[in-house]
Amino acid sequence: MNWLAIGMFVVFVGITLGITYWASHHTKTTAEYYAAGRSISGVQNGFAIAGDYMSAASFLGIAGLIALNGYDGFMYSVGWLVAYIVVLILVAEPMRNSGKYTMADVLAYRLRPKPVRTAAALSTLVISTFYMLAQMVGAGTLIKMLLGIPYEASVIFIGIMMILYVTLGGMLGTTWVQIIKAGLLMFAATVLSLWVLAKFNFNLVTFFNGLSAKYGQKFLEPGLLYKNPIELVSLGMALVLGTAGMPHILMRFYTVPTAKAARTSVLWAMGLIGTFYIMTTFLGFGAAYFVGSATIKSIDKGGNMAAPLLAQMLGGGPNTFGGEFLLAFVSAAAFATILAVVAGLTLAASSAFAHDFYVNVLRGGKADEMTQVRVAKRTGVIVGIIAIILGILAKGQNVAYLVALAFAVASSANIPVIILALFWKRFNTTGAVAGILVGLIASVGLMMIGPSVMGKAAIFPLSNPGIVSIPIGFIAAFLGTVLVPQRSESNIKYEELYIRANTGLGAE
């Protein structure tokens, strides 16, 4: 057991539980529970978006990809920032202007509420489950490596923590957990990458010459990891469009008071996320140079320990106080990272079920505030328990592809419908339901018959189905609209949504 790391982690847990206790006094109404009473500032929300988005997979996973595969790992990290251009220009402000708590609010404005809310809740639950499962399994494995705590114990602990953050602290508590985590992660990454660069007198050329001398120029050239450019384009499409359809990210825009604050928050998030991914390069390449890829691989084949091992090496090496201290700090930051991401996902999943499905579909929108908050909290507990059970059942499984799958579903099922609802006058309920369901089935189906699941026997050649499933989602939404016209839906509702989305008129 790494007691130093566990000690630091206990401090983090203590502080966040204190915040959760404070936040619980401000979490009485639905607007407070789902949207922190719209009281979060643009800058705070920018940090929280970054905290919600930078998962352990990006901190540890991408650093490892770079340490083992050089250039290709770096290229992979680019799409995670470019995705925010779509968020900034297409969805953040219209969503804030016309919705309340979920993506379905915007759809339900102009379309028949019950079918579109049901479909949107389904895709949100699928995306959250896949993404959360990937986080839980990754977390259990990492914590075992970092802290020496058994897999099942860490999964149960993470599950309990996320239930506490979400059900007691609501969106306000979750937001602050994410803000603190983003600060912690940025601090750790900055210290380590400056340290690495300082070893080369802050000269990037010297750094790369050193890498080239050690591993050969091939290491700095494309092609070690990705052989098929179409695969990369497909992955890029799912990342770039999928981020704008991720329910836990969309939900964050309802926590700020105005569309202008939503814009500010994306700008801050982009600054943080971009800086973070550039620094990840220095961590990955630094780990390759100072720790060595053979050592990294011997501890974890996926390279997930690259950043923590780099920290240990920079601090003075194993069994020195400096080395162990830095290792502990980075491990604690990674643990905090996991907690902040799963809390955001739990909140998104519970809002989809409680707000969209229970209140607005089953109860026809007729439920008082107290009932709504109670149902939302209970859903949060159930989501947490399901995540714990699935996490334990999936022990030892390779679930990395679930992250890609979550982005594929978000880009194929949610994005076509969000974009068409906001920008296409003729769009109707059948089109929306068809777009969500067909996009969902296409992305999951193609993944299931692809190499990630079937290995060499795959029927579909790509591990990332986006390049096919995203157009299918759009086509289904289009055909559903054109083939099944609905006269009862007037265009006036569209005009109202269009004006609200673009001007903020009447926004809550």
Place this chain on the structure above:
Amino acid sequence: MEWEHIAESQEFKHLISIKTKFTIIALIFSFVYYFALPLSVGYLPGVMNKKVTGAINIAYWFALSQFFVAWIIAGIYARVANRHFDPIAEKIRRENAEGVEV
């Protein structure tokens, strides 16, 4: 509330036209620049592997430039939105504030 009345107004039409123009140009540029990276490293390895500064090749500088290009586009969007979109939206909100249901 006369939504159709606002939709037909010169101000709103002008807002939508400048917004649409900006959105289309910015997104097409971003997508072309971003997808040029995987396509060029996949199909033009000779050019991409050319070393320009020490061991650093074009492929690395191209990938790194993606971050700065994304930031620049975001910065331009913020500037245009603050200067050109917000004042019109603000005016429409002020003129029609009465009778809008939240």
